[in-house]
Amino acid sequence: MSSYISSLLFAPLTAKDVTLQQQLYQRIKQAILSGQLPAGTRLPATRQLANELQVSRNTVINVWTHLQAEGYVLSDRQGSRVSPMVSPHILNSADLPASLPLANRLTSLHSSHRINSEEYPLRAGVPALSHFPFPAWRRALNRVLSQTPHRLLGYGDPLGESALREALAQHLSMTRGVRCTAEQIVITEGAQQALSLCVTLLTNPGETGWVEDPGYRGAKAAMHAGDLNVIPIAVDAQGLAPEERHWQNVPPRLIYTSPTHQYPLGVVMSAARRLALIAAAQQHQAWIIEDDYDGDYHHRGEPIAAMQGMRESAPVIYLGSFSKTLFPALRLGFMVLPAHLLSHIRPALHELLRGGNRLEQQALARFITCGDFSRHLSKMRRLYRQRQAKLRTELQRVLGENVVLLGGDSGMHLVLQLQENQDDVALAAALWQAGFAPAALSTFYLADPKQQGLVLGYGNTSDTQIVAGAQQVGRLLR
Structure with a gap:
């Protein structure tokens, strides 16, 4: 190991x-991204690094585990080394976001309504509604109502209430590694409106x-509504996997991806794959939509940081909502726009948006700044880890230890992989008739072959319902 690398580490x-732990993680991550630690660099043993830094060995091991999960570090019997990465000079070759083309049409889009089956167990994407902290939310609402001047009853800033955007900017920076200011955040009516705005x-x-x-x-629907030529790109163990022939x-x-927790398969896009996607998008003058729909619910180690924060000049629009973290009926989402892009499309946003839900936005800002939001997230992480473990146990008990379950590092759902000759659409329909609402995995595909499976949500499903649902799945498969 060179003296330079030794002094750095x-x-x-x-x-x-x-x-x-956070200091060491950020030091090594930034050194890898900046090229100070080139691909293939051998890293010191955890015990040696812990002794040199005078920290516990568990601290170093936790950092190594997190870096491996994100794809920055590879480990084998010989030790740990830096993963192959896209070279930084490729990414910084030009400041492209300011010159990427914009749409020359602005149209109103209407999303389709889905069947309301939130009360059905095993539906994916629905949080534990019965565990929502009503007292804390009521306090935030009452505080806003007691201090609300009449002006807050009118139209607000089309980009959203400044208090909420400032609270979000701080939260996203601290918890998701997003690079942004409050001015770059646009509040929307859920993530679906943000998707439609990106297309428009x-x-x-x-x-x-x-x-x-x-x-x-929903991403496919937004693109089809915008008359785009929608191309399906296969997902592998490292996430979205475009080939050179696609480029x-x-x-x-426009490229839609969910890199932190791919929906529905649950894989995490590796750091190398993320950097390669950013570099190729810059080269081909494309925009990346990063949907971080449940990035706050990571169940193993530290949360996976957002792709948007990996490069300051990345052409990435970061999307999120509060449908998974609070409740879907709130209908509040957001997008983080690159700074150069905002100045170009601000006039269009002022025409398309009207700045509604002002009282709810103000209450949510208080809910975040007073710490109630973080406390709620912590409780839900524990609850979802317990429910996932229960669902795994019951499926293995009913279907055997060799049952294949995909995902689980994050979020509120698992995928039960089925055999090719099993009809997941028919199975999902039979489960619907029995009072359960999993989704058929094959319906999420555009191209063949379509893998058969069930997308099983456990967020809004109690232990009793999990047991009953697993038994019903077992009966139908048998």
């Missing part, structure tokens, strides 16, 4: 307002949009 951890503002009819396959149906034959204007 063994420098004392001195920040007082950040934990030792950034594309023209006939251009190409890429979606994950299998992937979120050459069907270059995209």
Whole structure:
């Protein structure tokens, strides 16, 4: 190991307002991204690094585990080394976001309504509604109502209430690694409106949009509504996996991906794959939509940081909502726009948006700043880990230890993989008749072959319902 790398890794951890684990993680991650630790660099043993830094070995092991989960570090019997990465000079070759093309049409889009089956167990994407902290939310609402001037009853800033945008900017920076200011955040009526806005503002009819396959149906619907040529891109163990032929034959204007927790398969996009996607998007003048729909619910180690924060000049629009973290009826989402893009499309946003839900936005801002939001997230993480473990146990008990379950590192659902000759659509319909609402995995695909499986949500499903649901699945499969 060179003296330069030794001095970089063994420098004392001195920040007082950040934990030792966070300091070490950020130091190594930034050194890898900046090229100070090139691909293939051998890293010191955890015991050696712990002794040099005078920290516990568990602190170093936790950092190594997190870096491996994100794909920055590879480990084998010989030790740990830096993963292959896209070289930084490729990413910084030009400041492209300011010059990427914008749409020349602005149209109103209407999303379709889905069947209301939230009360059905095993439906994916629905949080534990009975565990929502009504007293804390009521306090926030009452505080706003007691201090609300009449002006708050009128139209607000089309981009959203400044108090909520400031609270969100701080929360996203601390918990998701997002690089943004409050001015870059636009409050929307859920993530679906944000998706539609991206299509409306950034594309023209006939251009190409890429979606994950299998992937979120709402993204496909938004692109189809914008008259885009929708191209399915297969997902592998490292996430969205475009090939060179895709970039050459069907270059995209818009790329939709859920890198932190791919929906529905649950895989995490590796750091190398993320950097490669950013570099290729810059080269081909494409925009990336990063949907971080449940990134706050990571069940193993530290949360996986957002792709948006990996590069300051990344052409990434970061999306999120409070449908999974609070409750769907709140209908509040947001998108974080690149700073250069905002100045170009601000006039269009002022025409398309009207700044509604002002009281709820103000209450949510208080809910976040007073710490109630973080406390609720912590409780839900514990609850969802318990429910996932229960669902795994029951499925293994009913179907055997060899049952294949996909995902589970994050979120509120698992995928039960079925055999090719089993009809997941018919199975999902039979479960619906029995009072359960899992989704058929094959319905999330656009291209063949379509994998058979069941997308099983456990967020809004009690232990008793999990047991009954697993037994019903077992009966139908037998």
